[in-house]
């Protein structure tokens with residue numbers, strides 16, 4: 015693939031088959047995707063069309079079956095396991111659909127996890143985590159455990175955790191699905207503001223038409239394929255319906 019440097023992400027003919035034989039599921043059937051540096055790309059499409067599978071492959075969490083994939087100039091699947099774990103830890107932030115917060119840890123400790131995994135000293139990691147919680151507006155919850163937080167607050171913790179190590183590539187799986195309209199706007203605004211820079215890229219899976227205006231391009235998937243791409247001028251202003259405190 016030529017000119018890979020112009021794009022944060024570039025794929026060609028990516029397929030993914032789960033299982034084998036009669037039970038095989040062809041989740042991806044030849045994905046062509048380009049994510050330019052500095053762009054916020056939304057991935058939309060019906061349930062089961064392969065969105066989560068695709069972003070897991072881009073993030074280096076899941077191996078593809080066939081095809082080519084360049085992410086930040088490397089093919090994650092071609093890295094040795096230890097190098098790959100390190101690459102992911104340094105470069106990728108992942109916001110999972112179900113938040114995946116660790117119940118036994120406080121909000122600050124949850125956010126500190128990526129830094130601790132990179133070997134940062136605990137005191138520094140917690141301080142950075144608390145600063146990140148402040149950026150997403152919930153510094154006062156730093157010592158609270160996830161079960162004591164609302165859905166919107168848990169999502170902010172998950173976003174703080176995905177961004178605390180300043181990754182160049184951030185992927186989010188339906189980050190606003192558990193949120194009301196205003197919290198969806200606030201969370202997308204935070205993601206766009208914190209993650210978007212010329213040397214970064216953000217891919218957001220969503221069903222939520224209320225946040226489409228944040229995107230530079232919208233990639234529509236259907237049945238394991240890219241069915242269409244729409245580019246637009248992103249509008250990152252929040253469309254709030256009620257008064258915020």
Ligand SMILES: Nc1ncnc2c1ncn2[C@@H]1O[C@H](COP(=O)(O)OP(=O)(O)O)[C@@H](O)[C@H]1O
Pocket residue numbers: 032033039040041059060061062063064065066067068
């Ligand atoms: N680990 C797995 N094992 C078997 N099938 C899977 C697995 N993960 C996803 N699939 C299947 O792959 C297809 C795409 O799933 P997914 O990527 O989760 O879609 P989406 O996120 O768009 O809803 C679905 O048919 C799903 O059932």
Ligand SMILES: [Mg+2]
Pocket residue numbers: 065066067187
């Ligand atoms: Mg999914």
